[in-house]
Amino acid sequence: MKSEGFSFSGxxxxxxxxxxxxxxxxxxxxxxxxxxxxxIQLVLTLGRVGFLCGEAxxxxxKPPFRPKxxxxxxxxxxxxxxxxxxxTGFAVGAILSLQLSKTxxxxxxxxxVGGLVALILAREMGPLMAALMINGRVxxxxxxxxxxxxxxxxxxxxxxxxxxxxxxxxxxRLFAGFFILPFMTMVFNMVAMFASYLVAVSLLSLDxxxxxxxxxxxxxxxxxxxxxxxxxxxxxILAFIGSYKGYYTKGGAEGVGIATTxxxxxxxxxxxxxxxxxxxxxx
Amino acid sequence: MIRFxxxxxxxxxxxxxxxxxxxxPKGKISVVxxxxxxxxxxxxxxxxxxxxxxxxxxxxxxxxxxxxxxQRWRKNRKKFGMLFQDSALFDSMSVWENVAFPLLxxxxxxxxxxxxIVRKKLRMVGLVNAEDKNPSDLSGxxxxxxxxxxxxxxxxxxxxxxxxxxxxxxxxxxxxxGLVLETQKETGCTYVVISHDMASVYRIADKIAxxxxxxxxxxxxxxxxxxxxxxxxxxxxxxxxxxxxNIYY
Numbered sequence: 269m270k271s272e273g274f275s276f277s278g279x280x281x282x283x284x285x286x287x288x289x290x291x292x293x294x295x296x297x298x299x300x301x302x303x304x305x306x307x308i309q310l311v312l313t314l315g316r317v318g319f320l321c322g323e324a325x326x327x328x329x330k331p332p333f334r335p336k337x338x339x340x341x342x343x344x345x346x347x348x349x350x351x352x353x354x355x356t357g358f359a360v361g362a363i364l365s366l367q368l369s370k371t372x373x374x375x376x377x378x379x380x381v382g383g384l385v386a387l388i389l390a391r392e393m394g395p396l397m398a399a400l401m402i403n404g405r406v407x408x409x410x411x412x413x414x415x416x417x418x419x420x421x422x423x424x425x426x427x428x429x430x431x432x433x434x435x436x437x438x439x440x441r442l443f444a445g446f447f448i449l450p451f452m453t454m455v456f457n458m459v460a461m462f463a464s465y466l467v468a469v470s471l472l473s474l475d476x477x478x479x480x481x482x483x484x485x486x487x488x489x490x491x492x493x494x495x496x497x498x499x500x501x502x503x504x505i506l507a508f509i510g511s512y513k514g515y516y517t518k519g520g521a522e523g524v525g526i527a528t529t530x531x532x533x534x535x536x537x538x539x540x541x542x543x544x545x546x547x548x549x550x551x
Numbered sequence: 552m553i554r555f556x557x558x559x560x561x562x563x564x565x566x567x568x569x570x571x572x573x574x575x576p577k578g579k580i581s582v583v584x585x586x587x588x589x590x591x592x593x594x595x596x597x598x599x600x601x602x603x604x605x606x607x608x609x610x611x612x613x614x615x616x617x618x619x620x621x622q623r624w625r626k627n628r629k630k631f632g633m634l635f636q637d638s639a640l641f642d643s644m645s646v647w648e649n650v651a652f653p654l655l656x657x658x659x660x661x662x663x664x665x666x667x668i669v670r671k672k673l674r675m676v677g678l679v680n681a682e683d684k685n686p687s688d689l690s691g692x693x694x695x696x697x698x699x700x701x702x703x704x705x706x707x708x709x710x711x712x713x714x715x716x717x718x719x720x721x722x723x724x725x726x727x728x729g730l731v732l733e734t735q736k737e738t739g740c741t742y743v744v745i746s747h748d749m750a751s752v753y754r755i756a757d758k759i760a761x762x763x764x765x766x767x768x769x770x771x772x773x774x775x776x777x778x779x780x781x782x783x784x785x786x787x788x789x790x791x792x793x794x795x796x797n798i799y800y
Contacts, residue, residue, distance in 0.1 A: 332656075416642075425639035428599055429653045430628040 320434065320512055323518070327445050333367045341444035344409075345507070348450055353456050356401050360393060361385065361460030367465040369474070378472070383486030384480035385464040390491045394457040395449075396543055399502035402452060403535045404456035407510035410441055411531035415524040416515025423515075438511040442504055449503025450496040457495075498546055502539050509535040552577050553598055553709070553743070557607035559728065559765075560593055567593050569765030570607070575709075575758075578607075580735055580742040583751045584787070585644030585762035586796070592744040594762070595711050598743065599633065600624035632710040634718055638694040640686040640701070646673070647682035650700045653737055657705060659703045672700040675737070676730050692723035696730065702732055710735075712744040716751045750786050753777070763796075 304335040372378045391398055417423050426433045456498045461483075468474040517523045555573040559566065567590040575581040575598075583591050587627050595601040597609050598615065601715060608617045611627060612780050619627070632653075640649050650669045654660060660668070673681065676696040686694060695715060702710050715731065718776040728751050735742050746752050760770040760782055769776055776784060786794030 413643075420637060420642075421635045421639040424601065424640055425633070425635060425641070427601065427629065428628060428633040428635075428655065430625040431656055432625070 274494060275503065292437040304498035316516065317512060320438070320515065321508060322530075323434050324438040324508070324511070327432060327439040330435065332435075334440055337436070337440040338444055340428040341440045341507075342448050345402065345406050345444050345503070345534060349405055350455070352401050353398055353452050354459050356397060357456040357459035358461055358463040359455075360397055361389070361463030362467045364388060364460070365394070365464035366472075369468060369472050378430055378474060379478045380482055381468045381472075381474060382464065383470075383482030386461060386483040386487045387491065389457045389460050390487050390495045392495075392543075394453045394460065395495045395499035395502060395537070398453045399499060399506060399539050400501075403506040403539060406445075406533055407506045407513075407531040408528045410463075410507065410510030411514040411517075412524055413529045414438075414511055415517035415527040418515065418517045418518055418524040419523060434515075436514065437507075441507040441511055445503035445505075445507030446500050447503070449506075453499040455494060475477060475550065485510070501542065501546065505538055505542060506535045509538060552610075554610040555594070555597070556610060558597065558604040558609060559606040560597070560602065561605055561769060566765050568604070568762075571762070571765070571767055573767055573770065575689060575741060575743050578739050578742050579748055579757040580731070580744060580755050581758045582744045582746055582756040584747055584749070584752055584764060585758050586747065586787070589762045589763060591747075591762060592713055595633070595713055595743065595745055598709075598711060599628065599631065599759070605704055613771070615712045627720070629705065630708045632705065632707040633708065634695065634698045634702045634712045634715055638686070638698035640697055641695055644685050644686075645682065646678070646689070646697050647686050649686065649697055650704050651767070653701065653705045668704065669700075672704055673697075675703070676700045677726070683741075691718050692726065694732065695719065695723075695727055699727075699730060699734065703738060703740075706738065707740060709741045709743065712742065712746075714745055714747070716748045721750075724748065724751050725754070727751075731755050747789070763787075 367382055368381050368384055369378050372380055372384075414423075417437070423433045423437070426436055465479060466478075468479055469476045510531045513527040513534070517527040519526075554573040555571050558568050558571045560568040571590075571594070573594070575582075583594055585591050593602060597604060600619065603617075608615050610616065616624075616627075638732075640646075641652065644652070644660075645670055647666075650672055651665050654668060655664045658665075669682065673679065676699050678693065678696050678700065681689070681693065683699070684729075686697070689697065697732060701713075712731070715727050719727065731742065732742070732755055744752075745753065756773050758771070759776045761768050761776070762784050769779055769781060771779075776788060779785060779788075782795050786792070786796050
């Protein structure tokens with residue numbers, strides 16, 4: 269007679285099947301839930317970004333005007349970023365010059381180095397690299413400062429004294445970022461061109477006259493202006509993302525840390541994506 | 552005069568205020584007591600307009616604030632001063648700049664006039680020669696004093712205190728209580744204090760209201776609260792373990 273007793277393998281198979289089924293069911297149910305939550309979160313975030321941005325831009329044109337705060341931010345975003353801009357500008361110019369010289373020499377076209385470096389810098393590398401470098405330093409600092417003010421109730425204190433915190437904290441930063449980035453880009457391009465000249469003329473023995481002649485041939489004033497407009501937009505973006513992350517900081521020190529990191533990461537990604545779209549559709 | 556008329560406020564599933572009726576009379580020190588998380592700070596945030604009631608309304612000087620917009624609230628806040636729990640001093644500014652901040656923002660006074668007011672307010676709270684110090688160089692008690700000087704810088708009609716004695720030792724708490732009494736006497740303005748330090752509450756209060764489970768369980772004078780037979784009030788004011796409070800919340 270066949271035994272009707274307990275079979276471990278049978279129990280295991282049935283348990284595994286039940287486990288798998290319930291897991292699959294839960295996973296299937298979780299998909300729309302997760303997507304729904306993500307969609308709601310996305311709409312909320314975009315709404316907050318839109319309102320805060322609109323409020324901050326409108327506040328720039330409303331009294332009381334705050335020239336002292338604006339100049340303080342100009343100094344912080346611009347002057348204090350000068351060393352990093354000089355160093356990276358020099359490095360980028362030298363590297364571009366060296367690599368282009370090597371590549372172009374295979375086509376016997378190394379005389380075009382000056383013009384190509386100038387074109388790349390004016391159109392793309394200058395605005396982008398300057399913005400990414402300043403984003404790393406400035407967006408994190410803005411997020412940390414405003415985030416700390418949020419978690420220590422300093423923003424509530426501003427409100428309690430009838431001071432609009434958006435106008436006081438965010439508007440001067442946006443305006444300063446928008447205004448100073450083109451100047452920082454010009455400094456970046458200038459130093460990069462100087463480094464390029466040193467590498468091409470002093471190290472690789474290119475003719476100095478041809479180097480400059482090709483710059484004039486390749487780069488028009490409109491190319492330079494397009495790059496500067498782009499950098500102004502990047503300046504606005506990095507100041508806004510730093511401010512936004514700081515303004516909506518939650519929690520204590522941990523929240524400030526998260527906001528700081530996110531400001532740099534999100535700022536860099538948004539700058540890169542914007543750069544593509546500006547290049548493709550606008551300028 | 553500030554009045555809460557059947558005010559309710561819910562955060563998610565948690566009802567913090569559930570039909571609160573309260574009034575804070577002009578020229579008096581009113582204290583709101585209750586356990587941590589009872590909704591005391593939520594009451595202050597409603598008075599400042601940082602939060603809006605889900606039901607009911609907050610009345611300020613006979614006006615229903617339900618329809619006030621941001622600009623109207625900001626206008627009203629010029630008549631208010633607030634001392635925050637951790638003082639909320641601007642750490643990028645000196646003591647002088649902190650106290651001068653509301654004066655620079657809202658008055659056309661000259662630098663000398665502002666300097667005179669700042670020094671006067673700092674003297675009122677017992678701080679001399681601290682103008683150039685940074686908030687990070689000050690002790691908790693000194694920060695509270697600077698916060699109080701800043702709160703009264705514009706000679707407000709109403710000053711709100713969010714737990715003025717939290718984090719302070721008993722001696723400094725007594726000093727701060729003395730300042731609260733002195734400055735109120737000197738300025739004659741309305742003080743609303745949030746606290747759960749009963750010794751301090753009895754020293755300063757003209758009127759005490761206790762919040763429990765989103766409702767006002769007692770609203771009376773110091774003597775009335777001390778002689779109350781309500782088991783909730785008795786347990787809270789005496790800090791007793793036995794009683795109707797769920798201590799493991």
